[in-house]
Amino acid sequence: MPYIAIKSFPKDEAVVNTVVEKINEIMLEHWGCPPEAITISMEEIAREDWQETVFKPEIEPKLDKMKILRGEKKF
Numbered sequence: 001m002p003y004i005a006i007k008s009f010p011k012d013e014a015v016v017n018t019v020v021e022k023i024n025e026i027m028l029e030h031w032g033c034p035p036e037a038i039t040i041s042m043e044e045i046a047r048e049d050w051q052e053t054v055f056k057p058e059i060e061p062k063l064d065k066m067k068i069l070r071g072e073k074k075f
Helices: 013-031 047-065
Strands: 003-008 039-044
Touching: 003 013, 013 039
Parallel strands: 003 039
Antiparallel strands: none
């Protein structure tokens, strides 16, 4: 707890590492868990595979759980 799985179009490794570190810092500051409780993964998905690999199987069935969907806040 917590496990954060990021799926994104490919990005430069330095950008990925910066984003992951920022998310880690936010979780430590606001979630109140110890560092050893945080797990973050990063999986690159090709743009042409996004709909079939991520959107349809992972996002569509959980639309009611999305906090931000395509840039729109749902809270």
